[in-house]
Amino acid sequence: MSRDDPPRQTLRVDRVVTTALDVADRDGLDGLSMRALAQTLGVVPMALYKHVANKDELLDGMVDRVWAEVQAPDPALGWREAMRRRSVSLRDALRRHRWAVGLMESRMRPGPANLAQHDAMMGCLGRSGFSFRTTVHVTSALDAYVYGFALQEKSLPFGTPEESGEAAAQKLEATPPELAAMFPHLIEVVSELAKAGYDYDEEFLTGLDLILDGVERLRPEWASADRPGE
Amino acid sequence: MSRDDPPRQTLRVDRVVTTALDVADRDGLDGLSMRALAQTLGVVPMALYKHVANKDELLDGMVDRVWAEVQAPDPALGWREAMRRRSVSLRDALRRHRWAVGLMESRMRPGPANLAQHDAMMGCLGRSGFSFRTTVHVTSALDAYVYGFALQEKSLPFGTPEESGEAAAQKLEATPPELAAMFPHLIEVVSELAKAGYDYDEEFLTGLDLILDGVERLRPEWASADRPGE
DNA sequence: ACCTGAACACCGTTCAAGT
DNA sequence: ACCTGAACACCGTTCAAGT
Numbered sequence: 001m002s003r004d005d006p007p008r009q010t011l012r013v014d015r016v017v018t019t020a021l022d023v024a025d026r027d028g029l030d031g032l033s034m035r036a037l038a039q040t041l042g043v044v045p046m047a048l049y050k051h052v053a054n055k056d057e058l059l060d061g062m063v064d065r066v067w068a069e070v071q072a073p074d075p076a077l078g079w080r081e082a083m084r085r086r087s088v089s090l091r092d093a094l095r096r097h098r099w100a101v102g103l104m105e106s107r108m109r110p111g112p113a114n115l116a117q118h119d120a121m122m123g124c125l126g127r128s129g130f131s132f133r134t135t136v137h138v139t140s141a142l143d144a145y146v147y148g149f150a151l152q153e154k155s156l157p158f159g160t161p162e163e164s165g166e167a168a169a170q171k172l173e174a175t176p177p178e179l180a181a182m183f184p185h186l187i188e189v190v191s192e193l194a195k196a197g198y199d200y201d202e203e204f205l206t207g208l209d210l211i212l213d214g215v216e217r218l219r220p221e222w223a224s225a226d227r228p229g230e
Numbered sequence: 231m232s233r234d235d236p237p238r239q240t241l242r243v244d245r246v247v248t249t250a251l252d253v254a255d256r257d258g259l260d261g262l263s264m265r266a267l268a269q270t271l272g273v274v275p276m277a278l279y280k281h282v283a284n285k286d287e288l289l290d291g292m293v294d295r296v297w298a299e300v301q302a303p304d305p306a307l308g309w310r311e312a313m314r315r316r317s318v319s320l321r322d323a324l325r326r327h328r329w330a331v332g333l334m335e336s337r338m339r340p341g342p343a344n345l346a347q348h349d350a351m352m353g354c355l356g357r358s359g360f361s362f363r364t365t366v367h368v369t370s371a372l373d374a375y376v377y378g379f380a381l382q383e384k385s386l387p388f389g390t391p392e393e394s395g396e397a398a399a400q401k402l403e404a405t406p407p408e409l410a411a412m413f414p415h416l417i418e419v420v421s422e423l424a425k426a427g428y429d430y431d432e433e434f435l436t437g438l439d440l441i442l443d444g445v446e447r448l449r450p451e452w453a454s455a456d457r458p459g460e
Numbered sequence: 461a462c463c464t465g466a467a468c469a470c471c472g473t474t475c476a477a478g479t
Numbered sequence: 480a481c482c483t484g485a486a487c488a489c490c491g492t493t494c495a496a497g498t
Binding site for chain 2: 102106115116118120122132135136143146154155183192196203207210213
Binding site: 263264265275276279284285 | 470471472473474
């Protein structure tokens with residue numbers, strides 16, 4: 001645990017993690033090898049192992065960086081707006097770092113930013129009158145939704161509604177008629193999408209608000225004041 | 231495209247994919263190397279390449295097997311029960327094949343079972359009076375939720391509520407007091423969980439029903455008969 | 461205190477042969 | 480038609496050595 005003796009040391013670890021994020025953002029998780037990272041840093045692969053114990057510890061550090069980018073819920077906004085913004089912020093972070101989606105909840109040693117983020121969630125909901133049980137339900141439902149949405153979004157031909165409409169149209173055109181005949185309902189929806197385009201932002205917010213509506217009904221009545229004030 | 235000339239051929243591919251599923255279920259996606267798979271099949275690694283073009287095509291086949299395990303929505307049940315059961319079925323499949331969570335929607339060439347499943351979704355919702363827009367919203371919200379839930383569940387110390395309560399208790403005990411002081415709300419929730427345990431099934435269904443409630447309100451009024459009958 | 465080079469046990473995949 | 484062996488360009492990581 002010689003983590004905090006010489007300040008230069010910490011600085012180096014930071015640089016390694018920062019560069020690792022850059023590499024993963026650009027080349028994906030597959031493109032992030034210890035060797036490739038070392039080369040980007042202008043150093044021999046083995047030099048990295050003075051700063052991180054192994055690749056897993058590097059990933060821990062990277063994931064906590066992403067957590068640090070997520071805006072904590074602000075109780076001053078009222079629980080609903082606070083949850084809404086933090087969910088949007090989490091999705092945004094996962095869009096900036098697509099490689100992270102599958103890793104955010106799977107780390108066995110959650111970092112400080114991760115803990116702080118979850119503590120803020122619990123605090124915000126508890127203060128707003130949610131019971132322990134309901135707090136857990138809300139967190140579970142919201143997080144599942146955001147992770148799942150990010151997971152789907154990650155691999156789809158992303159971009160503007162126009163671009164995704166275009167992609168749907170091409171897919172449609174490339175579909176042989178005998179296949180189209182087998183899946184008429186799917187074809188119908190895809191051709192609607194080809195015309196109308198697909199707006200991920202709008203889609204995300206629709207589902208998010210749908211869940212928040214549901215959460216509202218889980219809330220105990222005695223905490224009916226929507227504004228904070230403890 | 232010599233996929234269907236000799237029946238022996240197809241049989242072999244099936245066996246390769248089946249075995250690959252077994253290996254991945256047991257050893258995870260990391261444990262599934264072409265070399266390990268070959269060894270399990272009692273064959274030299276290169277022999278596999280007569281049956282699948284490459285590892286990616288193998289994964290395509292594996293993912294479609296998982297899709298085939300997912301119960302298609304049955305319009306005879308009414309849209310709500312149909313959606314509910316298919317969501318539960320999808321989660322179950324993802325629990326049996328934890329390696330699949332990140333792959334279900336990321337394949338560029340969706341297989342027949344995948345297409346059939348999505349066609350059934352669109353058909354069921356369309357028949358129940360959902361507009362094109364709403365059909366897309368419902369599918370997006372439900373799927374995001376199921377994938378995200380499965381993603382979280384995948385890595386958590388799974389098992390019975392008692393086991394997860396136990397795990398929470400241990401985590402709590404291992405937390406140094408100065409860390410606990412920094413995250414009081416989180417600690418509070420975890421200690422509640424340690425007492426009460428965490429029931430994943432109940433949690434999943436709570437969120438699912440919350441979303442289905444929300445979907446109900448998205449439905450056009452003119453389709454108010456809840457039973458099918460086209 | 462930090463960096464290096466050689467080495468080990470792995471990957472997916474190509475290519476030229478074997479039967 | 481199917482299987483094989485050797486090889487190539489990669490992995491993460493250990494270990495002994497260098498400065």
